[in-house]
Amino acid sequence: MIIGFGFGSPLTALLMLVVTASLSYFFFKAIRGRQNGDWTGGGDSDISELRRRKRAHYYEQRQRARELMDEYDLTDQEIEERINRELR
Incomplete structure (x- = not known):
């Protein structure tokens, strides 16, 4: 939506x-915000619900990161043992 070329002075x-x-940017942000479900509409309960969902998401991600760290935080000796086991 580009209007403005060829009309009057530069x-x-x-x-x-x-x-x-x-205008295009603000329309895009409004439509995209509603589609993502992050459109709060100004209600306090909507904001608190959004905060609760985001908090739960970050707690889940932190737990997953800890699980992966426990699985892959290996010493050099453990790495060599794992390689030897896989190559047998």
């Missing part, structure tokens, strides 16, 4: 271009 065309670009 300054007018540039101004129309900036206005239409900003």
